[in-house]
Amino acid sequence: NAGVMQNPRHLVRRRGQEARLRCSPVKGHSHVYWYRQLPEEGLKFMVYLQKENIIDESGMPKERFSAEFPKEGPSILRIQQVVRGDSAAYFCASSLEQGTQPQHFGDGTRLSIL
Amino acid sequence: QQQVKQSPQSLIVQKGGISIINCAYENTAFDYFPWYQQFPGKGPALLIAIRPDVSEKKEGRFTISFNKSAKQFSLHIMDSQPGDSATYFCAASNDYKLSFGAGTTVTVRA
Numbered sequence: 001n002a003g004v005m006q007n008p009r010h011l012v013r014r015r016g017q018e019a020r021l022r023c024s025p026v027k028g029h030s031h032v033y034w035y036r037q038l039p040e041e042g043l044k045f046m047v048y049l050q051k052e053n054i055i056d057e058s059g060m061p062k063e064r065f066s067a068e069f070p071k072e073g074p075s076i077l078r079i080q081q082v083v084r085g086d087s088a089a090y091f092c093a094s095s096l097e098q099g100t101q102p103q104h105f106g107d108g109t110r111l112s113i114l
Numbered sequence: 115q116q117q118v119k120q121s122p123q124s125l126i127v128q129k130g131g132i133s134i135i136n137c138a139y140e141n142t143a144f145d146y147f148p149w150y151q152q153f154p155g156k157g158p159a160l161l162i163a164i165r166p167d168v169s170e171k172k173e174g175r176f177t178i179s180f181n182k183s184a185k186q187f188s189l190h191i192m193d194s195q196p197g198d199s200a201t202y203f204c205a206a207s208n209d210y211k212l213s214f215g216a217g218t219t220v221t222v223r224a
Contacts, residue, residue: 004157033210042120042203042214043158056211091157098210101146105157 004106005074006092012112013082021077021109025094032075033103034067037089049075050098079111087113117141118206120215128223133191135218137204140185144206144213149178149189152201152217161202162189194222 005024013019025032030051035043036059046059049069057067064082069075079086089110093103120137127133137147145166150158164171164178164187171178177190191198199222204215 006157031210033212035212035214040216042118042205042216043212044214045211048210059211095210101207102148102160102163103210103212105150105159107155107157 004092004094004104006090006106006109008109009107010110010112012114014114015083016081019079019082019086019111021079021090021092021111023075023077023092023094023106025075025092026096026104029094029096029104031095031098032069033093033095034075034077035091035093035105037091037108039088043091046077055098082111082113084113087111116216117213118204118215120204120218122218123216124219124221126221126223127191127194129194129196131194131222133189133194133198133220133222135189135202135204135220136186137188137206137215138184138186139206139213141206141208141213142185143208146207147178147180147187148205148207148212149176150203150205150214152203158203191220194220196222196224198222 034046037043047067048056064080089108091108093105148163149161151161152158175192180187201217205212
């Protein structure tokens with residue numbers, strides 16, 4: 001039963017380093033979404049991707065953050081030059097088609113910045 | 115700005131009791147209202163969802179009530195069990211972008 005797989009589950013980085021978060025969607029799903037969850041808050045939409053295309057990145061910080069979903073392989077959320085404020089849980093979700101729900105979530109990557 | 119407001123922030127209920135969580139939204143274009151359950155260290159799992167053409171949907175012990183005119187919807191957990199202790203999030207969407215409430219931590223006391 002291959003749901004959304006995220007790795008690593010926990011990631012520790014020092015300020016200024018790069019963080020790479022990976023997400024493999026449910027088999028057959030070609031729509032991937034990234035959300036960020038800060039402590040005591042709900043999830044906030046970051047970006048929506050299809051294979052090789054960024055559809056909506058309106059929730060992504062303008063600098064240091066980027067995302068991709070290549071033709072082969074997992075989706076990657078990349079954070080360059082991390083700062084303490086980047087500490088959060090990052091969740092990936094996937095869906096079968098755009099605009100149809102539900103979105104299936106992975107168990108997230110907990111990013112801690114020292 | 116927060117498009118979905120959720121209350122209460124936390125609640126404690128006795129085993130067998132009813133848990134009620136409320137959400138209100140602003141965007142009248144929203145047409146899909148899911149509830150997610152999240153356990154510590156896990157991702158959100160879809161519990162139940164409703165569209166605005168119905169006023170109530172029930173699945174087992176979980177019921178969504180929807181009031182379109184008031185722009186409010188709520189989750190009722192009947193016969194609450196210790197295994198229901200989790201954080202519950204309401205959400206709303208009119209496309210692919212889910213807007214989440216801040217969450218309610220439910221604790222069921224045995």
